Amino acid sequence: MSTTALADDRSSAASTTEPLVRVENLRVSFATRERTIDAVNGVNFTLDAGEVLCVLGESGSGKSVTLRAMMRLHPPARTVMSGKISIGGLNILDLGRDRLSELRGGEVAMIFQEPMTSFDPVFTIGTQIIETVKRHDGLSESAARKRALELLELVQIPSPARRLDNYPHEMSGGMRQRAMIALALSCRPRLLLADEPTTALDATVQIQILQLLHRLQRELGMAVLFVTHDVGVAVEISDRIAVMYAGRFIETGSVRAVIRDPKHPYTQGLLASTVNGSMRGKRLEAIPGSPVNLAALPPGCAFQPRCRVAEPACSAAPPPETWLNPSRMVRCVRAAPGST
Amino acid sequence: MSKDVLLEVRALKRYFPIRGGLLQRQVATVQAVDDVSFAVSRGETLGIVGESGCGKSTTARLLIQLLEPDSGTITLDGRIVGDSSGLTAREFRRQVQMVFQDSYSSLNPRTTIEDAIAYGPTVHGLSWSEARTRARSLLDKVGLDSGLFATRYPHELSGGQRQRVNIARALALEPRLVVLDEPVSALDKSVEAQVLNLLNDLKCELSLTYVFISHDLNVVQYISDRVLVMYLGKVVEVGPVDDIYGNPSHPYTRALLGAMPSMDPDNRGKQQILTGDPPNPINPPPGCRFHTRCGHAEPCCSTREPKLSSVGTASAHQAACHMLIPGSGHSAAPAAAAGWRKMV
Numbered sequence: 172m173s174t175t176a177l178a179d180d181r182s183s184a185a186s187t188t189e190p191l192v193r194v195e196n197l198r199v200s201f202a203t204r205e206r207t208i209d210a211v212n213g214v215n216f217t218l219d220a221g222e223v224l225c226v227l228g229e230s231g232s233g234k235s236v237t238l239r240a241m242m243r244l245h246p247p248a249r250t251v252m253s254g255k256i257s258i259g260g261l262n263i264l265d266l267g268r269d270r271l272s273e274l275r276g277g278e279v280a281m282i283f284q285e286p287m288t289s290f291d292p293v294f295t296i297g298t299q300i301i302e303t304v305k306r307h308d309g310l311s312e313s314a315a316r317k318r319a320l321e322l323l324e325l326v327q328i329p330s331p332a333r334r335l336d337n338y339p340h341e342m343s344g345g346m347r348q349r350a351m352i353a354l355a356l357s358c359r360p361r362l363l364l365a366d367e368p369t370t371a372l373d374a375t376v377q378i379q380i381l382q383l384l385h386r387l388q389r390e391l392g393m394a395v396l397f398v399t400h401d402v403g404v405a406v407e408i409s410d411r412i413a414v415m416y417a418g419r420f421i422e423t424g425s426v427r428a429v430i431r432d433p434k435h436p437y438t439q440g441l442l443a444s445t446v447n448g449s450m451r452g453k454r455l456e457a458i459p460g461s462p463v464n465l466a467a468l469p470p471g472c473a474f475q476p477r478c479r480v481a482e483p484a485c486s487a488a489p490p491p492e493t494w495l496n497p498s499r500m501v502r503c504v505r506a507a508p509g510s511t
Numbered sequence: 512m513s514k515d516v517l518l519e520v521r522a523l524k525r526y527f528p529i530r531g532g533l534l535q536r537q538v539a540t541v542q543a544v545d546d547v548s549f550a551v552s553r554g555e556t557l558g559i560v561g562e563s564g565c566g567k568s569t570t571a572r573l574l575i576q577l578l579e580p581d582s583g584t585i586t587l588d589g590r591i592v593g594d595s596s597g598l599t600a601r602e603f604r605r606q607v608q609m610v611f612q613d614s615y616s617s618l619n620p621r622t623t624i625e626d627a628i629a630y631g632p633t634v635h636g637l638s639w640s641e642a643r644t645r646a647r648s649l650l651d652k653v654g655l656d657s658g659l660f661a662t663r664y665p666h667e668l669s670g671g672q673r674q675r676v677n678i679a680r681a682l683a684l685e686p687r688l689v690v691l692d693e694p695v696s697a698l699d700k701s702v703e704a705q706v707l708n709l710l711n712d713l714k715c716e717l718s719l720t721y722v723f724i725s726h727d728l729n730v731v732q733y734i735s736d737r738v739l740v741m742y743l744g745k746v747v748e749v750g751p752v753d754d755i756y757g758n759p760s761h762p763y764t765r766a767l768l769g770a771m772p773s774m775d776p777d778n779r780g781k782q783q784i785l786t787g788d789p790p791n792p793i794n795p796p797p798g799c800r801f802h803t804r805c806g807h808a809e810p811c812c813s814t815r816e817p818k819l820s821s822v823g824t825a826s827a828h829q830a831a832c833h834m835l836i837p838g839s840g841h842s843a844a845p846a847a848a849a850g851w852r853k854m855v
Contacts, residue, residue, distance in 0.1 A: 229699035343788040344563075373562035374726065375785045378770040382780060400699065403772030407779050426776040444704030447774065448732040448756055454711075455733075457704035461669045 189260070191361060191394050192218035192241075197254035199233075199240050199418075206466045210236040212418035213254075215492065220361065223388060223395040225409030225426075227402065227441075231462050233418035234398045238364050241396065242275050258362060277307045280355035281364040285371055286347035290339040296323075296350045297335030300357050307358040322353040326383060345376035349383070356387065363388070365397040369404060381407050402445045406430055411498070414438045417463045417473030419489070424499040434501040437474045472504070480505065517720050518551040518574075518607075518688055523583035525573055529793065539793050543569040545744040547583075551688070556714070556721040558735030558752070560728060560767070564792050566744040567724045571692045574722065575609045576600045587688070605635055608681035612693035614673035618665040625650070625661035628680045635684060642683075649679040653709060671702035675709065682713065690722045695730060707734060728771050732756055737827075740764050743792050743800040746819060750828030760822040760830040763801045799833065809833070811840035 199211040211233045218224050228234040239245055241256060243263060256263040258279060266274065275281075283289040291299060300319040304310050310318065316335070323331035326349040339347055348368060355363060365384070369377040385408055388395050399405050405412055406426055413423040414435065422435040433439045440458035460477040469475060471486035478485065484504045493506045527541040544566040551557045559567045572578045574585065576592065584591050587606060591597035611617040618627055628649055629642035637645070647657035653675040665673055674694060681689050691710070695703040707730065714721060725731050731738060731752075738755040740748040740763065748761040759765045766785045773779050785804050790796060796803050802812035811833055819829040820836050833839035837846065 229701060343791075345788040373789060374728065374770045375562060375766055376788055378772065378782055378784050379786070381772070382782075382784065385780065401772070402700070403774055406774055406776055407772040430774070430776055441700055444701050445774075446704065446707065446727075446729045446733045448729065450733055451752075455704040455708050457708055458701035459705075461671055461702060462699060 190217035191220045191222075191259055192216075192396070193255070193257045194241075195255040197237065197240060197256060198252065199236050199245065200251045201245075201249055202251060203249070208465045209468055210418055210465055211240065212468070213489075214415075214418070214420055216413060216420060216423065218362070218394050218396060220394050221388075221392045222411065223385075223397060223409045224411045224413060225397045225399060225405040226413050226415050226420075227399060227405045228415035229400055229441075229462055231465060232415040233465075234400075234415050235366055236418075237415070238281075238366050238396060238398050241362075241364055242279055242281060243271060244275075244281075273307070276303055276355075276360075277358045278360055279362045279364065280358065280360035281366065282348075282351050282355045282368045284367040286344070286351040287339060289351060290347065290354075292339055295336050295338055296342070296354075297337075300335075300350075300354050303354060303357050318357065319353075322357055323350070325356070325387070326350070326353045328353070344372055345379065348372060348376075348380055352380075352384065352387070356391065359391065360393060363393050363395045365395060367399055368397075370399070370401070377404070378407075384408065402430075402442065414441070417468060418465065419473065419502060420500070421474070421502045422500065428499055434495070434499075434506050435474075435503045436478050436480055436505075440477075440479075472502075515552045516550045517553045517588055518722075519586040520550070520574070521548050521584050521586070523547045523570070523573055523585070524581045525569055525578060526581055541792050542744045542795055543792060544573060544580075545795075547741075547744075547746055549739055549746065549749060551720055551722060554714075554718060554720055555736040556723055556734055558731035558738040559722065559724045559741060560726065560731050560738060561741035562726060562767075562789050564743070564789055565741040566792070567726075567741050568692055570741070571609065571690050571722070571724050574690050575607050576603060577609075605684045606686050607688045607690065608684060608686040609690040609692065610674070610677050610681050610694045612696050614670055614677055614697065615665060617677055618673060620665055623662050623664060624668070624676045625657075627665075627676065628683050631680065631683045645683060646679070649682055650676075652682075652713070653679045654705075655679075669702075671698055671706060674698060674706055678706075678709065678713070682717065685717075686719070688720045688722065690724070692724045693726070694723075696725065696727065703730070710734065728768065740767065743790065743795045745800055746831065747801065748828075748830040749819070750822070750825070750830075754822070754825065754828040758822070758828075760828070760835060761801075761832045762805045762807055762834075764830070766804075799831070807834060807841075807843065809841050815839070 194214060194216050197211055197214040201208045201210060214237055226234040252264060297319050300322060301315040304315040304318050319335055320331055323334055328334050328346060328349050369380050372380060397408055409426055412426055412429045413420045416437050422429060422438050433442055443456040444458060458477055463473050471488055472490050475481045475485040490502045490504045492500050492502055494500050523544055524546055525544045527543055528537040529539040531538040547570060561567045573580050587598055587603060592603045625643055625646045628646035632642040632645055633639055647661055650657040650660055655672060655675055695706050698706060723734055735752050738752050739746055742763050748764045759768055769782045787804050790803055798813040798815055799817050802808040817831045817833045817836055819831045822828045822830050822835060833841040834843040836844055
C-alpha cells in the first residue's frame, strides 16, 4: 500500500463516526489435553482513531492474550477464539493468511516487552527495518534505507546512520526499544499494540520511552492499545483505562475517572495496594488471597472470592456491564442500577 | 562508631575481570562496586536504590559473603567478618540471611518447602525433627497454613506464596539482619502489598534489621528509614528517607525521582527527564560518573571525583556532588571560605 493511499484511508476513517477498533464478546481459550484455560471471557471495547486505551491488569488477567488476539498471534491449533474483532472495518477473525500477514506490521504494528527477543539477532537493525518497509510498502532498497534513517531520527536515536548498521546486541536496552518503535512505525500503522514496552527498562529510560511514545502517537494520530501492570505507566500514557481481571474488563473509563473514583472493588484494592510515599508507616490495604485460576473460574464474579463486599448475588452469574455514563462501565452487582 | 550500628561496610570494592581473545587475557574490568561505605543501625531498614548495573545486587552478594570483596571490610556488631579475631563466614551467615528476587530459582524444586526451611538449621546443629517443627511454626508465621503447605513442592505454590517460603527460610536461623534483594519486584501489586505488610510485621515482632534493595522508588520510600542511592558502583547520596525524597541533593537522585510516573492524571508529562541510558560499567566515565548525563556538569566534574559530603548542616544526609563541596571549582559550589567558616 502506498503512503498516499494510506493517508486517504486515514482521512476517510476519521470522517466517519465508526471507531477504528470494535471488539465484541471476544473469548480466547487455550486447550491442552489436560485442561482448558479460559484466558479471555467476553471482552467488549471500542477504540477511536488517535486514542490511547490502556489495559491494566495483573499477571494472568488476560491482558496480553487480548492484545495478541488483535493480530491473531496465538497458535491456531491450540486456540479457540470467538466473538468479533474489527479493525478499520476488517473482520480480523475471518481474514485469510495472506491478508493477515499484510495487516501485521502494516496497518497494525506491535511492540513487545523485551526488544532483544523480538529482533532477529543475526541481522542489523537497519536490515530489519528496510526489509519491513520493502515488504509492506514496496519501496526500493535505497528509498527504504532513507525511510529507515528517518525513522531512527524520529525515535531520537543518536547518530542514526551508524546505528542502522548495529546488531541488536550492540545497543543498550533503551536504544533497542527505540529501534523497535521505529520498526513498528515503519509502515505508518493506524493501530499500535504495545505489550508492556517499558517494563524491562530502568526508571530514567522508561520515562523517556513513555514520553516518546506519547509524542509520536499524537504526531502520527495513531490509536494505541497499551497493556501494562503498572498504574503509574497507565496514568502517564493513556486517555482511557480498562481494568482487567480474570479475562474480563471489569471497569473502563477516562484515566481521571478510574484513578480518582474507582468503582469496582478490585480497582479500589489495586489502587490501595499500589505503594506510594504517603502510605509510609501505615498498613497497606492489600487484596487478600491470590489471583484466580483461569482453568477453574468461579461461576459468578471472578473477583468474588477475594472481595470484601461480596454478597450472595455475586456468586450467581458474572455481573453484566453497567454503564454509568457513555464512557464509564463497571461490572459489579453493586454498581447495577437499583442496588445500593 | 556508634553503639547502635549493627553492620558497617567500609570501602567495599569488587571488580569483575572480563576476559577475551585467544589466551583469555583480561581485556577490561567491570567496576561493579567501587569504594562503597555505609552503616546500618539496629532495627532500621536501609533502602538501596539504583538502576540496573549500578551495583546494588553485587553489594547484596558481598554483604552476605556470596562474593569475596577485592578490598574493604564488613563489620557486624563490632566484629570484622573473615578476620582472624573476628567472625567466621559461618557465624556471620547465621546472623545475616538473604531473600532473592526470583522466588522459584532460589528454592530446590525437588525439596518440600518444609525441608527447604529446615535445612539451614540442621547445618547449624539442630536435629531434623526439631528443625521441621521450627519450619512449620515459621510457615504459620509468614501466613501459610503449615498443615496445608509443609509437604508441598515449590511448583505447587504461587509466586507470592513462594516468596513467603523464602522469607521463612531466611528467618529459620534467627538472623539479626536480613538482606532483601528485590523481594517484591516479581510479584503482582496486590500480592506485593501483602508481602510488604508481612515484612513490616516480622520486623517488629522479631526486632530485625533490613537492607532492602529495589529499583522501585515507591516501595523503597514506603519501607525504608534511610535510603542509599547508587549509580555505576558508587554511592551518590545517602540520608534519611524524608531528606532523600523531600530534598534530593544529587542531580542523579533528582532525575531518578523525577522519572517516577506521576499518579496524577493532571500532572503527567511534566517530568524533567534525563537523556541517554546509564553508561556501561565496564568503562565508567572519569571524575563524577554521572557527569555524562548531568545538566549541571562543568569541567571539574569530568576530572575529579566528588567525595560524599554533608548536605547543609545535617550530617546524616550526604551527597557526592561538586556543587555541594566548597572550593570544588564548580560555579554552583559554596565559596570555600564561607564553607570553612560554617564547618568551624
